[in-house]
Amino acid sequence: MQFSKTRVFLAISAFAAVAVLGVQVHAETNRVQFPETLDGLVHYTTVRRGDVTEHILTTREAIEAVKQGRPIPNGTHFVLVDHRDGKVYRYFVMQKGEGWGNDYDKDRRTEDWQFQWFWADRSINMDENTSRCQSCHSSRSEENHLYTFDALSAFEGTVIE
Numbered sequence: 001m002q003f004s005k006t007r008v009f010l011a012i013s014a015f016a017a018v019a020v021l022g023v024q025v026h027a028e029t030n031r032v033q034f035p036e037t038l039d040g041l042v043h044y045t046t047v048r049r050g051d052v053t054e055h056i057l058t059t060r061e062a063i064e065a066v067k068q069g070r071p072i073p074n075g076t077h078f079v080l081v082d083h084r085d086g087k088v089y090r091y092f093v094m095q096k097g098e099g100w101g102n103d104y105d106k107d108r109r110t111e112d113w114q115f116q117w118f119w120a121d122r123s124i125n126m127d128e129n130t131s132r133c134q135s136c137h138s139s140r141s142e143e144n145h146l147y148t149f150d151a152l153s154a155f156e157g158t159v160i161e
Protein backbone atom coordinates (compact mmCIF):
# COMPACT_ATOMS: atom_id res chain seq x y z
CA MET A 1 0.00 0.00 0.00
CA GLN A 2 2.72 2.37 1.09
CA PHE A 3 4.63 1.36 -2.05
CA SER A 4 1.78 2.14 -4.40
CA LYS A 5 1.18 5.54 -2.75
CA THR A 6 4.81 6.37 -3.32
CA ARG A 7 4.49 5.35 -6.93
CA VAL A 8 1.46 7.53 -7.45
CA PHE A 9 3.32 10.43 -5.84
CA LEU A 10 6.34 9.86 -8.09
CA ALA A 11 4.15 9.66 -11.15
CA ILE A 12 2.43 12.94 -10.26
CA SER A 13 5.79 14.63 -9.57
CA ALA A 14 7.16 13.44 -12.90
CA PHE A 15 4.06 14.71 -14.66
CA ALA A 16 4.38 18.10 -12.94
CA ALA A 17 8.05 18.32 -13.88
CA VAL A 18 7.24 17.59 -17.52
CA ALA A 19 4.43 20.17 -17.47
CA VAL A 20 6.82 22.83 -16.11
CA LEU A 21 9.62 21.91 -18.48
CA GLY A 22 7.16 21.84 -21.34
CA VAL A 23 6.65 25.54 -20.84
CA GLN A 24 10.31 26.40 -20.38
CA VAL A 25 11.96 24.24 -23.01
CA HIS A 26 11.72 25.62 -26.50
CA ALA A 27 11.64 23.61 -29.64
CA GLU A 28 14.79 23.74 -31.65
CA THR A 29 16.18 23.08 -35.04
CA ASN A 30 19.00 20.58 -35.09
CA ARG A 31 21.18 18.84 -37.66
CA VAL A 32 18.39 16.84 -39.29
CA GLN A 33 17.78 17.90 -42.88
CA PHE A 34 14.77 16.83 -44.86
CA PRO A 35 16.06 14.37 -47.50
CA GLU A 36 16.72 15.97 -50.89
CA THR A 37 14.31 13.51 -52.40
CA LEU A 38 12.19 10.67 -51.09
CA ASP A 39 12.33 8.89 -54.47
CA GLY A 40 15.58 7.10 -53.73
CA LEU A 41 14.32 5.72 -50.42
CA VAL A 42 12.82 2.26 -49.99
CA HIS A 43 9.34 1.94 -48.46
CA TYR A 44 9.84 -1.18 -46.35
CA THR A 45 6.90 -1.20 -43.97
CA THR A 46 3.45 0.32 -43.41
CA VAL A 47 1.91 0.81 -39.98
CA ARG A 48 -1.79 1.62 -39.67
CA ARG A 49 -3.25 3.25 -36.57
CA GLY A 50 -6.93 4.08 -36.89
CA ASP A 51 -7.19 6.78 -39.56
CA VAL A 52 -3.43 7.19 -39.75
CA THR A 53 -1.35 5.33 -42.32
CA GLU A 54 2.41 5.47 -41.84
CA HIS A 55 4.75 4.61 -44.68
CA ILE A 56 8.26 4.04 -43.35
CA LEU A 57 11.24 4.54 -45.65
CA THR A 58 15.00 4.37 -45.55
CA THR A 59 17.98 3.81 -47.83
CA ARG A 60 18.86 0.53 -49.49
CA GLU A 61 22.29 0.75 -47.79
CA ALA A 62 20.71 0.96 -44.32
CA ILE A 63 18.56 -2.10 -45.01
CA GLU A 64 21.61 -4.07 -46.18
CA ALA A 65 23.60 -2.96 -43.14
CA VAL A 66 20.90 -4.12 -40.74
CA LYS A 67 20.57 -7.48 -42.51
CA GLN A 68 24.33 -7.99 -42.32
CA GLY A 69 24.60 -6.79 -38.72
CA ARG A 70 26.79 -3.81 -39.69
CA PRO A 71 26.38 -0.26 -38.30
CA ILE A 72 23.91 1.88 -40.21
CA PRO A 73 25.96 4.37 -42.30
CA ASN A 74 26.26 8.02 -41.25
CA GLY A 75 23.96 10.26 -43.27
CA THR A 76 21.14 7.70 -43.29
CA HIS A 77 17.58 8.99 -43.10
CA PHE A 78 14.54 7.17 -41.80
CA VAL A 79 11.30 8.86 -42.81
CA LEU A 80 7.86 8.09 -41.43
CA VAL A 81 5.28 9.60 -43.79
CA ASP A 82 2.08 10.11 -41.83
CA HIS A 83 -0.97 10.11 -44.14
CA ARG A 84 -4.44 11.19 -43.03
CA ASP A 85 -7.51 11.46 -45.29
CA GLY A 86 -5.38 10.37 -48.24
CA LYS A 87 -2.93 13.29 -47.83
CA VAL A 88 0.44 13.71 -46.18
CA TYR A 89 -0.13 15.22 -42.73
CA ARG A 90 3.46 15.29 -41.48
CA TYR A 91 6.85 13.61 -41.74
CA PHE A 92 8.85 12.24 -38.81
CA VAL A 93 12.53 12.05 -39.70
CA MET A 94 15.52 10.43 -37.99
CA GLN A 95 19.00 11.06 -39.33
CA LYS A 96 22.41 9.88 -38.21
CA GLY A 97 25.72 11.75 -38.49
CA GLU A 98 29.20 11.33 -37.12
CA GLY A 99 29.46 12.81 -33.63
CA TRP A 100 25.89 14.14 -33.64
CA GLY A 101 25.27 12.51 -30.27
CA ASN A 102 27.69 15.03 -28.74
CA ASP A 103 25.12 17.79 -29.25
CA TYR A 104 23.17 16.36 -26.31
CA ASP A 105 24.04 15.38 -22.78
CA LYS A 106 24.31 11.70 -21.94
CA ASP A 107 20.80 11.35 -20.55
CA ARG A 108 19.20 12.63 -23.72
CA ARG A 109 21.58 11.22 -26.34
CA THR A 110 20.31 8.56 -28.77
CA GLU A 111 23.77 7.59 -30.08
CA ASP A 112 24.34 9.69 -33.23
CA TRP A 113 20.65 9.87 -34.20
CA GLN A 114 18.74 13.15 -34.21
CA PHE A 115 14.99 13.56 -34.73
CA GLN A 116 12.76 16.13 -36.39
CA TRP A 117 9.08 16.73 -37.11
CA PHE A 118 8.31 18.31 -40.51
CA TRP A 119 4.88 19.42 -41.65
CA ALA A 120 3.55 18.45 -45.10
CA ASP A 121 5.17 21.62 -46.56
CA ARG A 122 8.46 20.41 -45.02
CA SER A 123 8.69 23.24 -42.51
CA ILE A 124 9.78 22.23 -39.00
CA ASN A 125 7.17 22.03 -36.27
CA MET A 126 8.69 24.55 -33.87
CA ASP A 127 6.23 23.62 -31.14
CA GLU A 128 7.80 20.21 -30.71
CA ASN A 129 10.75 19.52 -28.47
CA THR A 130 12.53 16.59 -30.04
CA SER A 131 13.73 15.30 -26.67
CA ARG A 132 10.31 13.63 -26.57
CA CYS A 133 11.16 11.69 -29.70
CA GLN A 134 14.51 10.70 -28.21
CA SER A 135 13.03 9.71 -24.90
CA CYS A 136 10.57 7.28 -26.48
CA HIS A 137 13.02 5.89 -29.05
CA SER A 138 15.69 5.35 -26.39
CA SER A 139 13.71 2.29 -25.26
CA ARG A 140 14.94 0.78 -28.55
CA SER A 141 18.62 1.42 -27.91
CA GLU A 142 19.39 -2.27 -28.58
CA GLU A 143 17.82 -1.97 -32.05
CA ASN A 144 19.55 1.18 -33.34
CA HIS A 145 16.79 3.26 -31.69
CA LEU A 146 14.39 1.92 -34.34
CA TYR A 147 10.92 0.59 -33.64
CA THR A 148 10.65 -1.19 -36.99
CA PHE A 149 13.98 -3.00 -36.75
CA ASP A 150 12.32 -6.42 -37.15
CA ALA A 151 10.58 -5.32 -40.35
CA LEU A 152 13.90 -4.03 -41.70
CA SER A 153 15.59 -7.34 -41.00
CA ALA A 154 12.73 -9.26 -42.60
CA PHE A 155 12.27 -7.00 -45.67
CA GLU A 156 12.78 -8.89 -48.93
CA GLY A 157 11.39 -6.38 -51.42
CA THR A 158 7.69 -6.53 -50.52
CA VAL A 159 6.36 -3.86 -48.16
CA ILE A 160 5.73 -5.40 -44.74
CA GLU A 161 2.25 -4.57 -43.44
Ligand code: HEC
Pocket residue numbers: 047049054056078079080092093094115116117128130132133134136137145146147148149
Ligand atom coordinates in the same frame (compact mmCIF):
# COMPACT_ATOMS: atom_id res chain seq x y z
C1 HEC B 1 5.61 7.57 -27.42
C2 HEC B 1 6.65 6.99 -28.23
C3 HEC B 1 7.16 7.72 -29.46
C4 HEC B 1 7.45 9.05 -29.61
C5 HEC B 1 7.28 10.18 -28.60
C6 HEC B 1 7.99 9.19 -30.95
N1 HEC B 1 8.02 8.00 -31.59
FE1 HEC B 1 8.78 7.63 -33.43
N2 HEC B 1 8.04 5.74 -33.37
C7 HEC B 1 7.38 5.19 -32.30
C8 HEC B 1 6.85 3.89 -32.71
C9 HEC B 1 6.06 2.94 -31.82
C10 HEC B 1 7.20 3.71 -34.06
C11 HEC B 1 6.86 2.53 -35.00
C12 HEC B 1 5.72 2.91 -35.92
C13 HEC B 1 4.40 2.89 -35.20
O1 HEC B 1 4.14 1.94 -34.44
O2 HEC B 1 3.60 3.85 -35.39
C14 HEC B 1 8.00 4.88 -34.43
C15 HEC B 1 8.61 5.02 -35.64
C16 HEC B 1 9.36 6.12 -36.01
C17 HEC B 1 10.13 6.24 -37.23
C18 HEC B 1 10.37 5.12 -38.24
C19 HEC B 1 11.68 4.36 -37.86
C20 HEC B 1 11.49 3.46 -36.66
O3 HEC B 1 11.89 3.81 -35.53
O4 HEC B 1 10.91 2.38 -36.84
C21 HEC B 1 10.64 7.50 -37.26
C22 HEC B 1 11.52 8.10 -38.34
C23 HEC B 1 10.21 8.17 -36.05
N3 HEC B 1 9.43 7.31 -35.31
C24 HEC B 1 10.52 9.48 -35.73
C25 HEC B 1 10.01 10.14 -34.60
C26 HEC B 1 10.14 11.57 -34.38
C27 HEC B 1 10.83 12.56 -35.29
C28 HEC B 1 9.52 11.82 -33.19
C29 HEC B 1 9.32 13.15 -32.51
C30 HEC B 1 8.77 14.23 -33.29
C31 HEC B 1 9.03 10.54 -32.68
N4 HEC B 1 9.35 9.55 -33.57
C32 HEC B 1 8.38 10.40 -31.47
C33 HEC B 1 7.26 5.72 -31.05
C34 HEC B 1 7.49 7.06 -30.74
